[in-house]
Amino acid sequence: MIRRQGPSPLYYEASPGNRPTLWVEPGEVFEVVTQMNRGPDISVVPYHLLEDWSEYHSYQVERANPSSGAIWVHGAEPGMVIEVVIENMELAPVGYVAFSGNNTMFPSAPLTDEKLGAARVVRIHDNQVIWDAGLTIPARPMIGMMAVAPTHEAQSTVRVGHWGGNMDVQEVGPGARVRLVVNVPGALLHIGDVHALQGDGEISGTGIETSALVRLRVELMPRPAEMIWPRIVTPDYIFTVGADRPAESAFRVAVSELIRWLHADYGLEPREAVLLLSQVLEARATQVVNPTITYVAGVRQEILRGLV
Structure with a gap:
């Protein structure tokens, strides 16, 4: 039977102080159910998506990019690398994209007023994002936030560093192998912030935010002397x-x-x-x-x- 990490508890920092919630062996296949980021007001949700929105989205999410627990990898020690193999991702049938309106990336454009914020809730079906009645976009599932615990400090799951974190790299999807330097015993692998799709730059501040059932396994290898970053x-x-x-x-x-x-x-x-x-x-x-x-x-x- 494949062991599974559910969407709770949610951690908002990658931290050596986080209590492990799942213990896995190297090479063992396991699953993680991720939690969708907190999305727009329910008034934005189309009527035909309300049921799925209520099932897969939660307004109880406190902050961005929550990790579904922290996964202890047996045998992982400082001086090693974990290789996280993404075997499969099953997306939820609903997701959203949002723009706050006060994006300082575009100071010369009329996009710096919160009143100009926007959001869209979309259907995800057959590996397609149903943008509207006329536009369907192929999904490209990805894990936006993947991290190990840093050596001493707690790092927000919004941040990116040598420990991994909120990298938002589109290639971190099915078939990819992500290598991270182990800083603490057990590595404490954190997984969250799944996107059905994301463009380069993620310029609105989100991709197609959703949740997923992610199937993974972790392998151990010696740390190359020259390796620092993922x-x-x-x-x-x-x-x-x-x-x-x-x-x-x-x-x-x-x-x-x-x-x-x-x-x-x-x-x-x-x-x-x-x-x-x-x-x-x-x-x-x-x-x-x-x-x-x-x-x-x-x-x-x-x-x-x-x-x-």
């Missing part, structure tokens, strides 16, 4: 994650991490890695609305297979 491996790419402000600082972190990875695992001298990345690097800001901006830097696997 890494993501997909069938088509490898990515490094960096976060900072301004955006160019986040970009610098992500690319520096990628150069070190290419040197350690693929034998490229750093100067040769720079020459290659100048031609084939793929990088972007996946969100610009959190306290720090998330950048990913990646290379296609087909390029890496050609390295001798």
Whole structure:
């Protein structure tokens, strides 16, 4: 029988002080039920979505990006890396997108007044987001917040750092492997903030916020000496994650991490890695609305297979 972490208790910080709520073995398949972020007033919800909204959404959510418990991984110790393998995600049938109206990203546009805020509640069906009667968009399920506990401090699940956190990277979905450096015994894995879809930048402040049943397993590996920030491996790419402000600082972190990875695992001298990345690097800001901006830097696997 597959063990499951329910949507409670909710943690709003990734913290070494959080009580573990599920204990798993390396390689064991388990499930996490995530909680949707607190959404717009019920007056915004279309009548035909009210029943699903009442089932999958809760106005009791206190803050953004709650984690469904904290998962203890047996055998995980500082000096190791956990690799979180996302096997499957079953989305709830309803979600929402919201914009507060006071977004300082656009000071020259008329979008800095709370009275101009907007929200939309949408149906999610057959891996499609039903935007309205005329527009259906393919869903791309992702886990926005994935973190381990930092060594000493508690970090808000809104923040991003070397522990992971609210990275909001679209590639963190089914088929991806997310690698995080272990800071405390058991790692204390935190999962939350599922999106059915999200554009680069997440410029309204949300993706299609929803909940999901997520099937995962965790593997253990030694920590590479050069690894500090999260890494993501997909069938088509490898990515490094960096976060900072301004955006160019986040970009610098992500690319520096990628150069070190290419040197350690693929034998490229750093100067040769720079020459290659100048031609084939793929990088972007996946969100610009959190306290720090998330950048990913990646290379296609087909390029890496050609390295001798």
